[in-house]
Amino acid sequence: MxxxxxxxxxxxxxxxxxxxxxDAQRSPSxxxxxIATLKKQKLHLKEQINRLSQT
Known part of the structure; x- marks a missing residue:
């Protein structure tokens, strides 16, 4: 790849x-x-993208 x-x-x-x-923020259940876990995963991906984009 x-x-x-x-x-x-x-x-x-x-x-x-x-x-x-x-979607999770709209759902009361x-x-x-x-939600915090999803946000951390999202942040981790963003950091990976930024790190790889700079090389």
């Missing part, structure tokens, strides 16, 4: 997590801890 393809896949995952966070 090329670096560009890998970054694109990470961006897709990041977008998917963004949508999941938005989702625990705040679950």
């Amino acid at each position: 090329s670096l560009t393809t890998h970054i694109q896949e990470l961006r897709k995952k990041h977008q998917s997590l963004s949508e999941a966070v938005e 989702i625990d705040d801890l679950d």
Whole structure:
């Protein structure tokens, strides 16, 4: 897998997590801890994308 393809896949995952966070925030049955976990995963992906984009 090329670096560009890998970054694109990470961006897709990041977008998917963004949508999941938005959906979770609208749902009263989702625990705040679950939302925080999704946000941490999203941040981790963003950091990976930024790190790989700089090389």
